[in-house]
Amino acid sequence: MKTLLVGTAASGASGPAAIVAKVPAAAVAVNGNRHVRDVIRAATSSPPTGGLGQSESRVQRSADGGIAPDGDGPGTRTARRHRGQGRGSGTGSVTRNGDGGGGGRAQGDGADAVAAGMEALSAAESNSGNSCTVSTGSRGSRRGGGSAGRGKPASAPSGMSLSSRVRACRSVEELVGLYDTAQREAEAAARSRASSAGAAAAAAGLAAGAAGLAAGTVWMFLAAAGSLVAGWRKRIPSGYRTTRLGEAKEMRTQLSRLLAEACGVVLWAERLGPAKVCLLLSLMVVAGGRYPGVEQHLGLLVEDSLNSLEEYSSGEVALAASSFARLHYFPGTGWLETLLEATSGRLSSWRPIDLGFLMWALAKWRTKLPATWLQEYYTAFEGCGERVRERELAMVCWAVGVGAVGGAPRPPDSFTNRLMMEVQVRLPSFGSQGLAHIAWGLCCCDVKPPRFWLRDFTMAAKATLPYANNGMSFSNLLWALANWQGELHPGEELLAACCKHSARWLCTLDSRGLAVTLLALSDLGHIPPVEWVGLALETAHRKLTTTDPSSAVAILWAISRFERQRAATAAAAAAEAAAMAATGANAAAAAAVPLPPRRRRLTSLTPEELLLVADDIGFGFGLDADGRTLGSAGTPLALRPPRKWLVRYYPLIKDFAMAAAGVVPTAASRRSSMKTSTPLTASLGRGASIPDSTEVATDAVATPSRFAFAGLDTNQMLDLAVALADLYVYPGDTWMAAHEAHMALTGGGGGGSGRNGSGSGSRGSLTPYQLKLLMASYAALDDTAEEYAAPRAGEMY
Numbered sequence: 143m144k145t146l147l148v149g150t151a152a153s154g155a156s157g158p159a160a161i162v163a164k165v166p167a168a169a170v171a172v173n174g175n176r177h178v179r180d181v182i183r184a185a186t187s188s189p190p191t192g193g194l195g196q197s198e199s200r201v202q203r204s205a206d207g208g209i210a211p212d213g214d215g216p217g218t219r220t221a222r223r224h225r226g227q228g229r230g231s232g233t234g235s236v237t238r239n240g241d242g243g244g245g246g247r248a249q250g251d252g253a254d255a256v257a258a259g260m261e262a263l264s265a266a267e268s269n270s271g272n273s274c275t276v277s278t279g280s281r282g283s284r285r286g287g288g289s290a291g292r293g294k295p296a297s298a299p300s301g302m303s304l305s306s307r308v309r310a311c312r313s314v315e316e317l318v319g320l321y322d323t324a325q326r327e328a329e330a331a332a333r334s335r336a337s338s339a340g341a342a343a344a345a346a347g348l349a350a351g352a353a354g355l356a357a358g359t360v361w362m363f364l365a366a367a368g369s370l371v372a373g374w375r376k377r378i379p380s381g382y383r384t385t386r387l388g389e390a391k392e393m394r395t396q397l398s399r400l401l402a403e404a405c406g407v408v409l410w411a412e413r414l415g416p417a418k419v420c421l422l423l424s425l426m427v428v429a430g431g432r433y434p435g436v437e438q439h440l441g442l443l444v445e446d447s448l449n450s451l452e453e454y455s456s457g458e459v460a461l462a463a464s465s466f467a468r469l470h471y472f473p474g475t476g477w478l479e480t481l482l483e484a485t486s487g488r489l490s491s492w493r494p495i496d497l498g499f500l501m502w503a504l505a506k507w508r509t510k511l512p513a514t515w516l517q518e519y520y521t522a523f524e525g526c527g528e529r530v531r532e533r534e535l536a537m538v539c540w541a542v543g544v545g546a547v548g549g550a551p552r553p554p555d556s557f558t559n560r561l562m563m564e565v566q567v568r569l570p571s572f573g574s575q576g577l578a579h580i581a582w583g584l585c586c587c588d589v590k591p592p593r594f595w596l597r598d599f600t601m602a603a604k605a606t607l608p609y610a611n612n613g614m615s616f617s618n619l620l621w622a623l624a625n626w627q628g629e630l631h632p633g634e635e636l637l638a639a640c641c642k643h644s645a646r647w648l649c650t651l652d653s654r655g656l657a658v659t660l661l662a663l664s665d666l667g668h669i670p671p672v673e674w675v676g677l678a679l680e681t682a683h684r685k686l687t688t689t690d691p692s693s694a695v696a697i698l699w700a701i702s703r704f705e706r707q708r709a710a711t712a713a714a715a716a717a718e719a720a721a722m723a724a725t726g727a728n729a730a731a732a733a734a735v736p737l738p739p740r741r742r743r744l745t746s747l748t749p750e751e752l753l754l755v756a757d758d759i760g761f762g763f764g765l766d767a768d769g770r771t772l773g774s775a776g777t778p779l780a781l782r783p784p785r786k787w788l789v790r791y792y793p794l795i796k797d798f799a800m801a802a803a804g805v806v807p808t809a810a811s812r813r814s815s816m817k818t819s820t821p822l823t824a825s826l827g828r829g830a831s832i833p834d835s836t837e838v839a840t841d842a843v844a845t846p847s848r849f850a851f852a853g854l855d856t857n858q859m860l861d862l863a864v865a866l867a868d869l870y871v872y873p874g875d876t877w878m879a880a881h882e883a884h885m886a887l888t889g890g891g892g893g894g895s896g897r898n899g900s901g902s903g904s905r906g907s908l909t910p911y912q913l914k915l916l917m918a919s920y921a922a923l924d925d926t927a928e929e930y931a932a933p934r935a936g937e938m939y
Contacts, residue, residue: 328354357411398433423465460499498534505541536576543583581622620662660700849880
């Protein structure tokens with residue numbers, strides 16, 4: 143039986159001491175095979191684009207400091223390899239991105255594709271001809287009693303060696319089963335030797351054999367797992383989502399089991415080199431990073447890589463950084479400072495994919511990058527030329543956009559022009575998400591693309607919309623196109639396609655993503671189908687408890703624009719048809735115009751109809767040139783939303799009005815609004831009350847002081863009042879009094895405090911137009927008849 147004699151050194155204060163250990167060739171191949179390391183570097187791939195481009199995400203950085211693992215592991219590990227940790231050698235918690243809108247992450251060909259390099263590792267281990275019998279020789283104690291290498295796994299009944307049995311595994315599940323079997327065999331062998339040595343050594347033998355397999359044998363299993371993952375990715379194309387996701391879920395479960403056991407052995411055995419660190423990080427990414435103890439293991443990997451980043455190749459640095467970012471782990475400011483120092487001066491020789499990986503990871507952590515390092519990065523990426531691929535372009539555009547949002551200086555024009563040129567020649571090769579990241583990033587950097595570029599970009603974006611797989615692709619794209627419409631309007635066809643194909647992905651957006659999508663469509667002047675608007679409103683209402691006041695105002699404003707424009711379009715079409723019928727120019731159009739309703743007696747008119755008759759029906763807000771009210775200012779009947787639509791969504795709109803004021807129900811209603819017309823909010827005006835079964839925040843409507851309108855400026859407060867007036871929804875006397883008081887404090891003012899009172903306020907900071915608009919909105923809200931939105935017997939909504 144052949145073994146390799148490897149000299150190892152235990153780092154300590156007294157200097158290195160050589161210890162001879164018998165290590166399987168598989169373990170040596172991981173660290174010493176140059177061909178394997180080259181394959182690992184060549185197999186570096188991109189992170190999943192599902193987590194990119196989320197402009198509202200935040201990374202909560204925990205304080206720097208080392209991890210204090212449980213048990214006796216840290217003491218033995220520190221004693222075995224004491225060394226300087228540097229500044230900020232890791233954090234003790236996994237920091238999570240608040241990925242807005244994108245609740246779930248799309249499966250991609252991310253950094254776990256490095257597992258393809260493990261095929262070469264399996265080949266190296268197979269050609270070595272070594273069995274996995276390992277004698278004692280590892281330094282120090284391993285975690286949880288550690289595998290000291292004293293156990294010799296029993297061979298299979300067929301006589302096959304353990305390495306042959308590992309190579310024969312065809313799935314991760316089978317490999318994990320073999321690992322468990324080998325672990326039990328090793329423990330049984332250790333107990334047998336301990337009992338034969340005598341009772342005095344029995345206790346020590348049991349403790350030593352508790353961990354079972356040696357570190358070298360465990361590395362063989364990990365390398366085989368990487369090879370199986372790579373083979374699975376080649377076998378199942380990414381397009382077969384059902385099969386791929388089903389098998390991926392089982393693979394993550396099995397890998398989590400393997401990593402939870404294996405990392406407890408190998409991370410305490412030695413200081414890991416770049417190849418081993420990259421292998422473990424790649425497998426953790428595939429497993430999803432959710433198994434018990436992953437935070438401790440990631441901290442140890444940060445510690446292993448901290449003082450040796452200079453030895454990492456460009457692919458290994460990019461893989462390590464992107465893997466930590468994909469696992470939502472912030473390695474600490476000390477690790478990032480060391481990373482920037484290690485990469486400074488080397489970026490010009492890096493591959494484009496490594497540059498893209500690195501910048502993406504730094505952007506996920508919201509790292510404040512030095513100006514000199516950024517300039518070197520821009521120069522290096524420009525120098526890549528035609529070697530840049532679509533994936534790197536999307537990642538870099540998104541990363542510079544995140545930096546611009548965080549206050550970083552604007553990239554130089556030469557860099558952004560190079561990005562746009564490379565994007566334009568590759569437009570047919572981009573997917574919907576890549577184009578959305580590019581548009582969002584460039585727009586955040588205040589880049590104004592030329593008209594011809596925008597024309598080609600919108601045509602390419604329209605072709606990819608049917609294949610989008612998340613809502614963030616639509617929200618980011620529409621937001622950028624709305625900001626660029628001064629140069630070129632995207633066209634009604636593209637906007638209609640966005641509404642059509644985004645319907646099934648609206649549920650993946652958070653409240654802010656929905657607000658951005660609705661507001662962008664409103665700014666572009668598009669009127670989505672009424673069914674789409676209803677779906678978006680109901681989807682946003684289900685996320686009401688997490689909706690901030692600014693998002694609530696944006697949603698109400700966009701919905702009011704949609705319905706106002708829809709009603710105005712219908713009224714204009716009816717007026718045109720009536721005019722054509724009156725002149726006799728088109729008999730067919732005259733026949734299509736419905737006959738006016740028969741005039742009824744005043745006693746049969748509804749309250750709102752009585753108001754219209756009394757006011758002589760006008761299409762203005764009811765203000766003269768001096769701002770004085772002329773009769774009723776209620777929203778004209780022709781410009782109101784359809785009554786049945788308003789009956790259905792009246793409760794939801796009132797809930798958003800309360801959310802804008804900072805009063806949100808403790809549990810957002812998930813019931814259909816068709817079951818009841820009473821909203822979750824309290825309205826103290828006429829015709830509305832709050833049922834006993836509805837849960838509202840304590841004292842939510844007791845006093846106007848509860849309505850904080852936190853974070854809203856004067857323009858948003860004005861938009862809120864105008865939106866409610868256009869939607870013909872009265873939010874209640876208490877809400878109105880609080881709104882007027884807030885406007886008075888912020889420089890606005892009002893002429894009334896709800897329906898039952900009158901007040902005054904400062905009018906200093908509002909322009910004359912804004913002041914007239916505000917007063918008209920108050921007047922329209924005061925004259926809103928809540929009975930208009932009340933359900934009636936015999937009607938279906």
